Amino acid sequence: MPSPIRLLVCADTALTVELGDDIDRDVNAAVLALERRVLSARLPGVVETVPTYRSLTLHIDPAVADPGELGPAVLRLATGEPPLPPPCRGWRVPVVYGGAHGIDLDAVAGRHGMSPAEVVARHCASEYRVFMVGFLPGYAYLGGLDPRLALSRRPSPRPSTPAGTISIGGRQALVASVAAPSGWHLLGRTPVRSFMPGRDPVFLFEPGDAIRFEPIPASEWDDLDRAAAAGETVARPA
Amino acid sequence: MSAHLLVLECGPATSIQDAGRFGYQRQGLSPSGPMDALALAAANALAGNGPGTAALEFALSGGRLRAVGGAVRLALAGAPFGLRVEDEPVADHRAFTLYEGAMLALAAPRRGVFACLAAAGGLDPPAALGSRAFHRRAGLGGLDGRGLRAGDRIPVPAAPGGPERALGPLPLDADEPIRVVLGPQDDRFTRTGLDTLLGSAFTVSAQADRMGVSLDGPAVEHGPEGFNIVSDATVFGSIQVPGSGRPIVLMADRQTTGGYPKIATVISSDLRRIAQRRPGETVRFQAVSVEEAVRLARERAGLIAALPGRLVPVSTREERLMAANLAGAAVDALGDALGP
Numbered sequence: 001m002p003s004p005i006r007l008l009v010c011a012d013t014a015l016t017v018e019l020g021d022d023i024d025r026d027v028n029a030a031v032l033a034l035e036r037r038v039l040s041a042r043l044p045g046v047v048e049t050v051p052t053y054r055s056l057t058l059h060i061d062p063a064v065a066d067p068g069e070l071g072p073a074v075l076r077l078a079t080g081e082p083p084l085p086p087p088c089r090g091w092r093v094p095v096v097y098g099g100a101h102g103i104d105l106d107a108v109a110g111r112h113g114m115s116p117a118e119v120v121a122r123h124c125a126s127e128y129r130v131f132m133v134g135f136l137p138g139y140a141y142l143g144g145l146d147p148r149l150a151l152s153r154r155p156s157p158r159p160s161t162p163a164g165t166i167s168i169g170g171r172q173a174l175v176a177s178v179a180a181p182s183g184w185h186l187l188g189r190t191p192v193r194s195f196m197p198g199r200d201p202v203f204l205f206e207p208g209d210a211i212r213f214e215p216i217p218a219s220e221w222d223d224l225d226r227a228a229a230a231g232e233t234v235a236r237p238a
Numbered sequence: 239m240s241a242h243l244l245v246l247e248c249g250p251a252t253s254i255q256d257a258g259r260f261g262y263q264r265q266g267l268s269p270s271g272p273m274d275a276l277a278l279a280a281a282n283a284l285a286g287n288g289p290g291t292a293a294l295e296f297a298l299s300g301g302r303l304r305a306v307g308g309a310v311r312l313a314l315a316g317a318p319f320g321l322r323v324e325d326e327p328v329a330d331h332r333a334f335t336l337y338e339g340a341m342l343a344l345a346a347p348r349r350g351v352f353a354c355l356a357a358a359g360g361l362d363p364p365a366a367l368g369s370r371a372f373h374r375r376a377g378l379g380g381l382d383g384r385g386l387r388a389g390d391r392i393p394v395p396a397a398p399g400g401p402e403r404a405l406g407p408l409p410l411d412a413d414e415p416i417r418v419v420l421g422p423q424d425d426r427f428t429r430t431g432l433d434t435l436l437g438s439a440f441t442v443s444a445q446a447d448r449m450g451v452s453l454d455g456p457a458v459e460h461g462p463e464g465f466n467i468v469s470d471a472t473v474f475g476s477i478q479v480p481g482s483g484r485p486i487v488l489m490a491d492r493q494t495t496g497g498y499p500k501i502a503t504v505i506s507s508d509l510r511r512i513a514q515r516r517p518g519e520t521v522r523f524q525a526v527s528v529e530e531a532v533r534l535a536r537e538r539a540g541l542i543a544a545l546p547g548r549l550v551p552v553s554t555r556e557e558r559l560m561a562a563n564l565a566g567a568a569v570d571a572l573g574d575a576l577g578p
Contacts, residue, residue, distance in 0.1 A: 008421055008422035008423075009419065009421060009422065009528050010419075010421070010422055010473045010475075010476065010500075010503045011418065011419040011473070011475060011503035011504065011505045011506065011528070011531050012419070012505055012506050012528065012531035012532045012534075012535045013473050013474065013475070013503075013506050013535075014471070014473045014503075016422050016470060016471060018470075021468060022468065023468055035264075047260055047261075048260055048261050048262075048263055048264065049264060050263045050264045050471040050494060050495070051264060052468075052469055052470045052471055052495055053468050053469060053470075054468055054470070055470045055471070057470065057471035057473075059260075059263065059473065062506060062531070062532045062535035062536065062539075063535060063536055063539040066528070066529070066532045067528065067532075068528040068529065068532070132469065132495065133264060133265050133266045134266045134469065134471070134493070134494045134495030135266060135469070135493045135494065135495050135496070136266050136375055136376075136493065136494075137262070137265060137266045137267040137375070137376045137378075138265060138266055139266050141469070177266075178375065178376070178377075195265070195266070195267075195376070197366060197367075197376065197377055197378050197383055198366075202367060203262075203265040206265075207264065
């Protein structure tokens with residue numbers, strides 16, 4: 001039974017359409033489908049859209065549209081004919097696990113009573129889905145983590161973690177694009193730049209993309225990192 | 239003819255801003271743009287530009303600039319930064335020419351935080367993703383993806399002269415309440431928490447910048463479901479309340495999504511009020527309806543569209559007085575007719 005749709009107004013500049021209150025692949029797929037319908041409907045005054053785990057936010061120019069009055073039109077779209085399934089792009093993302101690149105791998109293994117190799121194998125076995133790109137540019141929040149790896153956040157966040165950090169928190173996985181504080185568990189690091197000004201494309205991952213991680217030896221880091229710094233995507237389309 | 243502004247000295251938060259970079263929030267990139275959109279529009283109107291043209295944004299600290307390679311037409315609007323050209327004072331909210339080689343000094347303001355310095359024709363560094371607005375965390379826009387520092391050269395069209403124009407001052411509304419619409423997650427707070435938000439005096443803390451303004455004051459109480467939500471999108475003006483109960487107003491360079499409940503949202507026409515409050519100054523919130531917020535936003539958009547028509551031709555007055563003096567007659571009568 002799907003939860004009822006909630007319309008949440010953010011003053012005069014946005015309308016958030018909440019399709020559920022959980023982190024769930026079906027809810028997220030419904031969010032992305034609604035985004036496609038909203039974009040193709042070209043509602044006047046809608047400046048841009050932001051899909052998140054379970055909601056779609058429409059940023060609105062209040063000189064053109066009233067977020068309080070857009071609700072019915074959006075609800076009609078949300079309950080209309082199901083759209084075509086969104087195109088799914090796949091990526092293979094190389095990761096150096098453990099050691100200096102993933103300082104929490106051994107601790108995560110210890111907490112789960114697994115070997116570090118088993119944690120890596122389980123982290124690489126899943127096909128993830130990009131549920132949301134948010135917080136910072138290119139930060140890709142992924143659903144699909146093996147439930148046996150789930151682990152609540154660290155009690156105190158680290159003040160800085162490097163760009164490219166591959167981490168897990170709760171039942172989610174993350175590809176970090178820029179250096180930032182983090183309370184998640186750092187399993188590894190990818191040379192892939194999911195956000196790189198000056199490169200075409202600037203952003204690599206779209207909401208809805210599928211991602212698989214591939215372990216690579218630390219000895220390959222320098223070459224791949226250099227290639228990525230020169231503008232190669234390094235992540236391979238799957 | 240290409241000229242540029244040479245930065246001799248500036249504060250660490252000085253940056254280039256235009257209307258903002260829209261369309262990338264679904265990729266985690268907030269739009270940036272001016273902290274005080276009315277100040278940017280006013281400075282640009284004085285300089286003869288469209289309201290969202292790229293300009294320099296100063297924050298709390300002044301600076302010194304020199305025109306190199308040609309004269310440029312400039313105008314400042316927003317917080318009063320005490321302008322001097324070669325040690326001669328220049329009024330705010332008035333267009334002026336900075337001749338080649340001349341130095342403009344901006345003194346730190348005693349009131350307000352942000353001001354925009356516009357140049358006729360617009361600052362012209364290369365755009366990034368369609369905008370010149372600087373976004374610090376992303377390393378995008380501005381000059382080569384960074385803020386301004388001494389030695390920087392900002393490309394700007396040479397403009398040997400232009401009409402002398404002035405605008406009335408923009409009130410900083412330092413004692414006015416900040417109007418909000420409750421929500422989107424006001425249901426995650428207790429009645430007491432909502433009363434605390436709307437009935438208390440908060441103080442702008444030292445943690446106030448282009449990303450967010452953190453407030454000191456009484457803790458705002460969350461409801462029994464606690465202070466974590468499944469992350470959703472933020473807007474310029476979202477008031478999120480983390481576990482500490484201390485509200486943070488998210489600003490132009492904010493995170494695009496957040497996992498703390500947002501008790502209320504500052505209406506767009508009052509964003510400049512919160513932006514212009516200095517650390518230590520008081521903030522009180524007042525709830526209004528969405529309809530009222532939209533009405534005020536449209537009033538503000540109308541004001542911005544009308545700015546070019548509100549420009550007062552200052553030098554016309556001086557020229558006419560001079561002409562009257564030369565004619566040797568009726569100076570007093572002319573003065574009366576022109577008004578104050």
